[in-house]
Amino acid sequence: MTAQPYLSSSPHIRTPETTDRIMRVVIYSLLPACAVSVYFFGVAALVLLLITTLGCLATEALCQRLMGRTPTLGDGSAALTGILLALNLPPYSPWWLALLGAVIAVGIGKQAYGGLGCNPFNPALVARVVLLISFPVQMTTWYAPTPLGSGLDAVTTATPLGEMKTAVMLTGQLPAGLQSPVADYLIGNMAGSLGEISALALLLGGGWLLWKRIITWHIPVAYLGSVVLLGGAFWLVDPSRYPNPLFHLLTGGLMLGALYMATDLVTSPITGRGMLIFGFGCGLLTVIIRLFGGYPEGVSFAILLMNAATPLIDRFTKPRRFGYVRAGEGGRA
Amino acid sequence: MAEPKNLRVAIGTPLSHLIEQCGGLTGEPGKIIMGGPMMGAAQLSLEVPVIRGTSGVLLFRPGDLALVPEGPCVRCGRCVQVCPARILPTTIAAYARLELMEEAEAFGAMDCIECGCCSYSCPSAIPLVQAIRQAKGAILAKRRKL
DSSP: OOSOOOOOOSOOOOOSOOHHHHHHHHHHHTHHHHHHHHHHHTHHHHHHHHHHHHHHHHHHHHHHHHTTOOOOGGGSHHHHHHHHHHHTSOTTOOHHHHHHHHHIIIIITTGGGTSTTTOSSOHHHHHHHHHHHHOHHHHTOEEOOOOTTSOOOOOEEOOHHHHHHHHHHHHSSOOTTTTOOHHHHHHTOSSSOTTTSOHHHHHHHHHHHHHTTSSOSHHHHHHHHHHHHHHHHHHHHOTTTSOOHHHHHHSTTHHHIIIIITTOTTTSOSSHHHHHHHHHHHHHHHHHHHHHSSSSOOHHHHHHHHHHHHHHHHHHTOOOOTTBSSTTSOOBO | OOSOOOOOOOTTOBHHHHHHHTTOOSSOOSEEEESOTTTOEEESOTTSBOOTTOOOEEEEOGGGOOOOOOOOOOOOOHHHHHOTTOOOHHHHHHHHHTTOHHHHHHTTGGGOOOOOHHHHHOTTOOOHHHHHHHHHHHHHHHHHHO
């Protein structure tokens, strides 16, 4: 025998799954939503996607070079952040807004904390909220979708949630007909940020992620379920003032948030029970902000707030170890 | 090896004799494992003997070694999902690697059965079991001293 056999601790085999592959699968699963955004908002959507993706990759490379680390552009996490950021921006956002967002997402949201796996908050949402607070005009100028080939010009309009908030504040009543175009809301024929408009495309991608076991059912089910329950409770109390649960589900950023932003591996709890609590918290905060807050949409704030609670949730949802009776009461079974 | 088979042998028989009985090697072994792929122990040479509890011998070709560079933990929770002892492998391993053995113990390092499921399923290829084993060793050594 010439070469010494390789020595290492068991196990000696491992899954073919890698972090790079997970990121790639998530990126592929966002393609339907990207396609819908390009269909409704044209080449401008594609340009925004490119700006944020390239901006995130460049920021990642620059930060890692400055910190003397090996660049890890190939792991796909920066590209994914870029795509998610674009999907969270209003269509026809100026290029500098998108680029600034990309720098904030990766520079402040991720690399400042130490890079992949160390960031407490979802980088794309950090960027979105920083932009929303710093540039409220640009970040809340919405356009009605103009499907490819329709020949329509881009017209500014309000999102369904924005329309609801204004009407409820002025008259105390929901605008008439707001809740009827369910099919439009499902396909994405409404005003909103690039990626949040089509519930159908997002469900398609999210379903694929569940099928591939990249994400588990806990967070989406807890998040969407609690929004339906809480939103539904208010709707039952006063249907003239509060919208029905289906309207909650299909409009705004809820689908994108529940399927992609809240399920971000790094910033969500690691135990199943923790994920359920996390999802419920997101749902509760979303409904409260939507119905009673100053902003028409609360998904990004809700998720960021729950991101902050994640370490606490992890601490209190340690699984009961095998062979132990009720944690805390002591004694082995 | 040429023909894998089950053999009834005396304790103390060197592994090289077992290989001869199986028709010899077909190439250079990349890894020699006593036991199974998940919990077996890698060996330095084929001259080690069969001992009580040697359940099998496994040879990897050099190409079978899945040497994936380790990445950062992305908190996907897969190790937690698969752990049959229901502990938090990634948390314990992180403490163990920082030599915070008391914290590792508080999170249940001693309840680890070293089955290997967490390391197997880790997409970042973190050697979780190895780190937890080191924690267990350190904790036991400290207990003996007291």
